[in-house]
């Protein structure tokens with residue numbers, strides 16, 4: 001048996017305080033490791049901090065959880081912009097990325113919202129606090145109410161603020177757990193428009209390996225613990241926006257190599273006005289870390305990488321990870 005001193009620790013950062021949906025995603029992903037490891041969940045103040053602890057290798061954190069897209073209201077643009085600013089940036093010559101941020105997993109969480117308040121009469125509520133991503137997931141419930149919207153860094157932060165106010169006209173929107181953590185009751189539950197409302201979170205890591213002694217990379221470590229054989233690579237690139245056919249050329253390359261594109265998103269480049277960066281997710285059937293070095297994964301396919309790089313101004317692979325079939329298929333069964 002392993003003695004307590006030799007138990008390795010996995011440190012996981014998430015958007016705090018405890019009780020957020022990000023916290024739930026972290027627990028869903030990492031609780032299976034607690035048999036063999038000590039898993040520490042470390043709350044962060046903002047989504048930006050969740051990214052920066054990995055980018056700056058702060059506090060020996062191994063993984064971080066980032067909300068990425070929601071089935072009702074789409075992309076979490078802040079997360080896309082954090083990736084853009086890190087990967088596609090004008091840097092002085094030779095200033096390469098020091099601490100390589102990588103995306104190594106995904107987690108799906110069913111998002112059930114609750115109106116959390118000490119007030120018992122809905123008509124007396126004049127201020128509602130929540131994370132900005134939430135408003136348009138609860139349109140049906142909120143339409144017709146007359147209240148001031150107050151954005152908070154997270155849903156659980158909203159519940160914490162309600163607890164600490166002596167005003168009786170305030171409510172928060174958040175999870176059942178956040179109402180329990182802060183000990184504020186729920187006045188209405190399941191106020192989300194769509195009962196299948198699901199958020200997809202990405203798991204980030206850096207070179208701060210969990211299993212140094214074994215020489216196993218953080219991505220292999222996570223993937224070995226997950227069933228499934230479909231892989232996704234997330235890439236970001238920018239192209240000559242004003243050149244006719246420059247984006248269609250990229251699409252042709254994926255077609256030529258018979259690779260299916262799962263998602264396409266674009267964001268302002270921040271390098272020049274009306275210029276864009278593109279995020280693509282590409283399906284493959286193989287793991288970049290697999291022993292047979294299967295060329296089906298774009299990270300291993302030098303030919304496709306060469307063609308992509310030749311046709312982009314900047315091109316970066318953010319990471320490759322297993323499609324989380326379990327939660328992708330049936331997040332709703334893991335409901336509240």
Ligand SMILES: O=C(O)C(=O)Cc1ccccc1
Nearest residue numbers: 020021022131133154155199
């Ligand atoms: O605020 C939270 O609980 C988060 O984890 C961010 C978020 C907000 C709304 C839906 C999904 C994630």
